[in-house]
Amino acid sequence: RELLERVGDFELEEHPIGGASIDAHGVALTDEVLEACRAADAVLLAAVGGPRWDTTDPDAPRPEQGLLGLRKGLGLFANLRPVRPSPALLDASPLKRELIEGTDLLVVRELTGGIYFGDRGLDGDTAHDTCVYSEGEVERIARVAFGLARRKVTSVDKANVLETSRLWRKTVERVAAAERTPIEHMLVDNAAMQLVSRPADFDVILTENMFGDILSDEAAMLTGSLGMLPSASLGDGPGPGLFEPVHGSAPDIAGKGTANPLAMFGSVAMMLRHGLAMETEAAALESALDRALEDGLRTPDLQGNATTEAATRAVLANL
């Protein structure tokens, strides 16, 4: 809030989602909250989940349903997760500096299809989840990836095993044929390996919902911490985008005041850029983040001892 107040004059509304909504209303997302989000210019989401609502009972509400309902309900099929290690943090990653230097990649994750939204069920001692993709769904996310690429698009799939991946590859090929940007295809297991052996080689990684979920957490470690990665989820209609850090609610440090707020601040920057057409402010905020890190700001996830409050001060001082 403080950051937003510094950047511009916004009308802010707060609504519960996830565990807070389950406690208040018995469901992770109410129709009223979905409608309020639809009526907004942008949605900034904190994080959902926590041990209190962890359950294996298929009939009990789960916090994650709120987030998935919001993504689906707002038609946000394109999830952008930029991985741009801050120069000051090149030694903060468990990977060697020489390996990370020059990394500036973008994961473009399909967000409203695949195994996350296919038919699922539990029947006695057997459970199933179904991965479904249509050509149309693949085509529209592929266009987003090409629109954002500078050097090449790496499309990640499991076409040696999955039928959805073969449809994915064929459709991406068709979209690529009309583009000047080069395309390469990579199997997901190989991509997981390449991400930590030559990350700087990637530009845009285009992939389906679950592969994108997994690879983006892996890619986050290139920046030193999962607490650094912002994201934007966009649709193709006039509705609002959703902006959220890639990390979860970090229940292990709840209430301690030590959470790294930089992924959230980075998500605010993405909201300013992609959701509110405020590029100047977005760039100013991003450079304030970089400068605060250059000044030595390190929260505990980056082996420092700055509190959330101190990190906020450090960023505001550089803005």
Ligand code: IPM
């Ligand atoms: C993410 C998260 C979510 C996902 C969870 C909370 C449902 O891990 O945004 O990456 O799997 O998409």
Ligand code: MG
């Ligand atoms: Mg995830």
